[in-house]
Amino acid sequence: xxxxxxxxxxxxxxxxxxxxxxxxxxxxxxxxxxxxxxxxxxxxxxxxxxxxxxxxxxxxxxxxxxxxxxxxxxxxxxxxxxxxxxxxxxxxxxxxxxxxxxxxxxxxxxxxxxxxxxxxxxxxxxxxxxxxxxxxxxxxxxxxxxxxxxxxxxxxxxxxxxxxxxxxxxxxxxxxxxxxxxxxxxxxxxxxxxxxxxxxxxxxxxxxxxxxxxxxxxxxxxxxxxxxxxxxxxxxxxxxxxxxxxxxxxxxxxxxxxxxxxxxxxxxxxxxxxxxxxxxxxxxxxxxxxxxxxxxxxxxxxxxxxxxxxxxxxxxxxxxxxxxxxxxxxxxxxxxxxxxxxxxxxxxxxxxxxxxxxxxxxxxxxxxxxxxxxxxxxxxxxxxxxxxxxxxxxxxxxxxxxxxxxxxxxxxxxxxxxxxxxxxxxxxxxxxxxxxxxxxxxxxxxxxxxxxxxxxxxxxxxxxxxxxxxxxxxxxxxxxxxxxxxxxxxxxxxxxx
Amino acid sequence: xxxxxxxxxxxxxxxxxxxxxxxxxxxxxxxxxxxxxxxxxxxxxxxxxxxxxxxxxxxxxxxxxxxxxxxxxxxxxxxxxxxxxxxxxxxxxxxxxxxxxxxxxxxxxxxxxxxxxxxxxxxxxxxxxxxxxxxxxxxxxxxxxxxxxxxxxxxxxxxxxxxxxxxxxxxxxxxxxxxxxxxxxxxxxxxxxxxxxxxxxxxxxxxxxxxxxxxxxxxxxxxxxxxxxxxxxxxxxxxxxxxxxxxxxxxxxxxxxxxxxxxxxxxxxxxxxxxxxxxxxxxxxxxxxxxxxxxxxxxxxxxxxxxxxxxxxxxxxxxxxxxxxxxxxxxxxxxxxxxxxxxxxxxxxxxxxxxxxxxxxxxxxxxxxxxxxxxxxxxxxxxxxxxxxxxxxxxxxxxxxxxxxxxxxxxxxxxxxxxxxxxxxxxxxxxxxxxxxxxxxxxxxxxxxxxxx
Numbered sequence: 001x002x003x004x005x006x007x008x009x010x011x012x013x014x015x016x017x018x019x020x021x022x023x024x025x026x027x028x029x030x031x032x033x034x035x036x037x038x039x040x041x042x043x044x045x046x047x048x049x050x051x052x053x054x055x056x057x058x059x060x061x062x063x064x065x066x067x068x069x070x071x072x073x074x075x076x077x078x079x080x081x082x083x084x085x086x087x088x089x090x091x092x093x094x095x096x097x098x099x100x101x102x103x104x105x106x107x108x109x110x111x112x113x114x115x116x117x118x119x120x121x122x123x124x125x126x127x128x129x130x131x132x133x134x135x136x137x138x139x140x141x142x143x144x145x146x147x148x149x150x151x152x153x154x155x156x157x158x159x160x161x162x163x164x165x166x167x168x169x170x171x172x173x174x175x176x177x178x179x180x181x182x183x184x185x186x187x188x189x190x191x192x193x194x195x196x197x198x199x200x201x202x203x204x205x206x207x208x209x210x211x212x213x214x215x216x217x218x219x220x221x222x223x224x225x226x227x228x229x230x231x232x233x234x235x236x237x238x239x240x241x242x243x244x245x246x247x248x249x250x251x252x253x254x255x256x257x258x259x260x261x262x263x264x265x266x267x268x269x270x271x272x273x274x275x276x277x278x279x280x281x282x283x284x285x286x287x288x289x290x291x292x293x294x295x296x297x298x299x300x301x302x303x304x305x306x307x308x309x310x311x312x313x314x315x316x317x318x319x320x321x322x323x324x325x326x327x328x329x330x331x332x333x334x335x336x337x338x339x340x341x342x343x344x345x346x347x348x349x350x351x352x353x354x355x356x357x358x359x360x361x362x363x364x365x366x367x368x369x370x371x372x373x374x375x376x377x378x379x380x381x382x383x384x385x386x387x388x389x390x391x392x393x394x395x396x397x398x399x400x401x402x403x404x405x406x407x408x409x410x411x412x413x414x415x416x417x418x419x420x421x422x423x424x425x426x427x428x429x430x431x432x433x434x435x436x437x438x439x440x441x442x443x444x445x446x447x448x449x450x451x452x453x454x455x456x457x458x459x460x461x462x463x464x465x466x467x468x469x470x471x472x473x474x475x476x477x478x479x480x481x482x483x484x485x486x487x488x489x490x491x492x493x494x495x496x497x
Numbered sequence: 498x499x500x501x502x503x504x505x506x507x508x509x510x511x512x513x514x515x516x517x518x519x520x521x522x523x524x525x526x527x528x529x530x531x532x533x534x535x536x537x538x539x540x541x542x543x544x545x546x547x548x549x550x551x552x553x554x555x556x557x558x559x560x561x562x563x564x565x566x567x568x569x570x571x572x573x574x575x576x577x578x579x580x581x582x583x584x585x586x587x588x589x590x591x592x593x594x595x596x597x598x599x600x601x602x603x604x605x606x607x608x609x610x611x612x613x614x615x616x617x618x619x620x621x622x623x624x625x626x627x628x629x630x631x632x633x634x635x636x637x638x639x640x641x642x643x644x645x646x647x648x649x650x651x652x653x654x655x656x657x658x659x660x661x662x663x664x665x666x667x668x669x670x671x672x673x674x675x676x677x678x679x680x681x682x683x684x685x686x687x688x689x690x691x692x693x694x695x696x697x698x699x700x701x702x703x704x705x706x707x708x709x710x711x712x713x714x715x716x717x718x719x720x721x722x723x724x725x726x727x728x729x730x731x732x733x734x735x736x737x738x739x740x741x742x743x744x745x746x747x748x749x750x751x752x753x754x755x756x757x758x759x760x761x762x763x764x765x766x767x768x769x770x771x772x773x774x775x776x777x778x779x780x781x782x783x784x785x786x787x788x789x790x791x792x793x794x795x796x797x798x799x800x801x802x803x804x805x806x807x808x809x810x811x812x813x814x815x816x817x818x819x820x821x822x823x824x825x826x827x828x829x830x831x832x833x834x835x836x837x838x839x840x841x842x843x844x845x846x847x848x849x850x851x852x853x854x855x856x857x858x859x860x861x862x863x864x865x866x867x868x869x870x871x872x873x874x875x876x877x878x879x880x881x882x883x884x885x886x887x888x889x890x891x892x893x894x895x896x897x898x899x900x901x902x903x904x905x906x907x908x909x910x911x912x913x914x915x916x917x918x919x920x921x922x923x924x925x926x927x928x929x930x931x932x933x934x935x936x937x938x939x940x941x942x943x944x945x946x947x948x949x950x
Contacts, residue, residue, distance in 0.1 A: 092577070101615060133619025249631065346612065349610065351611055352845055355628075357910060413613075420616070421561050423611075484942050
């Protein structure tokens, strides 16, 4: 394990064929085309192509088109076409993708990174959203970003155990995967995440829904979760896990508990959860065995006695008194305090809870960081943030605000082909086969394909972090923690939707 | 026997054609291969039942924007775009998403649940710039909605004495004024919206189902023909003479604020001592100066905000209500009087948020019309949903459904906060997070981060 943080797996091109035709621009060729082939010889991006020996030019490959700004180039196809048969327009379908938090640019950029493993330039619009606050208004005061850096010179690794005792657990990138239960996502999705986590020497999490046997080969990289429903919590799963996560609350539905709708509780899911198929499964809020920090300590001690090697993570939401909860968890013995803000992902949550209950993570991180620093225990705690970190720059901003690392979820789903349609919960679940237990739907995804997409995404992200560190003259991402002086808040001139 | 408060709901489909969020279009180059039919798990693509060789027009109302058909179409003949009609729904705080959410709530009375996380703005104006607190775990008496303890949403409307006095035998000496106990902290108010007679009856039926009060113009009382229980009606009257037309069973009336309010109130109280009198006030700086007297004598202050959620000075209800509440607390008058706020309540979360900012209860107005299918387009003479023909039963069910969904969502928020009764929520700004405070605490050491705007 000790050397694993140095591993940087190869990124390799992995096609997005399930995402084609979701383009920014549509190139159209009218019937008046005389197939002269001029456009094909002009366009350097490969929009127009004629197969050798064919009379007709192939239909335009719109995804490659750079749009109307191309008009200033001397290879602009539209203005050179002798019969005026070509036109370029914005795609209507493009506007139907995404929302203010996950903008179309961000989704396409994440797909691109997952496909190629190439980093996104730090000034690309896909790095930030348009939600009008929080991370979207925080920007790095970027110095000169070098065009080329030697990625081997930089460390993006963080320690998950910062206490003086216990097992060392170091991850090569400052992110690990959030809890997504068997039932809320498909087995293929879970295995793909676990494979990518293994490749990167980081972790993924089973969520609260049991520990499928297919994940056992990746047990060194799989966190298991204990939540109030205690679904799938067994002595053997606890003993297997390098990190055990207590879920007290989830940011997207703080104080409400989990709820797997009956439709998604298929016989297999029910077996894993030791429950009755097709019934709605509640994971109620709160733990009725925990009403104090002492009770909380009892919980943690219970895990320690079953598996002394496991690190203990405590996942809490972001109430007003979040700093008290954080320090209480620390004194109860937690290695990782995991704050989950409201704007993050979920398989299903009441819409009212996502926006309105508990503060956004952007406010909670500095609050807890400053409090733990003043209490003199900051260097013994690993502070992990989650809930609305979408891009590598969001992760870096969270670290600059005071977190040690970040847990991500939705970004992984997008890399796997999620279009953020938001229907994970209804009927058969995700039509794209990511968050579903429907046997026909989830076969759409191959686990190796998914694992490589995730590996590529992390690879691209790591490159972005390296460039960011280089622009600040840093070599190690831990230097960035708490450096709010490197951030500026800029509300810009955007119009609120 | 003790009975739990329960709202009986009946799922009721809308009468107007639904406004889908997305429009799926099939271009002419479709070759009717049927791949889209197999791709769509929602059934938006079907073959034409009259001519099975052809695909029917896609049913956009079923589309959930998963793009599978777009991707799998070999002809690239399919496209999805955001529906312009959807985009143009509503106005101001009545955003397209809110309007369509309320339609759904009024249809099925359910709490809106979606997957894939939050997709809206970071914050926004008024009530959007605040978050309610949650209770992490550590309080035994505070329990989530799936827990063992009942969460009460009832509120008392009327004046409350600061303390109770008893004689040596333990009998109550304090003279108790009239109090109306409502099971939910919202009243219906049709005095500021225009409704047909059928809609009026339907809303009265909803008020009966909910057990809450309905504010209405005095002239409308007779239109109900005694079909609605008169004890639920709150006629808006303008003088003492109007009292003759107020049904004897009515428990509350409203008067508008005027220079003579003191005399009117006194005479009303002399004639009908058991009647609650609510004064409707337009919030403004001048009102703040004169509010003490009213808070001392009136049973209820009904604060009217515009449907934009703002007062006359352009200040949002969130801030005006907090100022008003804090002022009344400071001068020692808050607990005596009931404060109802209204206007611009465009989503379920705004009810508890308004209570946190200092209201005891709220009234629903435009929300009642949206429940019927109103687009908030303000083109009432050419209503796209033909609200004028809405039958009574439809109105009753839709309004009841909306209120039930809103109450359930309030329970979610109270449960998350660990608060077991909504009365405890009033003015509990300590259990909320206001953006300007959180922003200052978190970002004041960041360049440009001192203030929100």
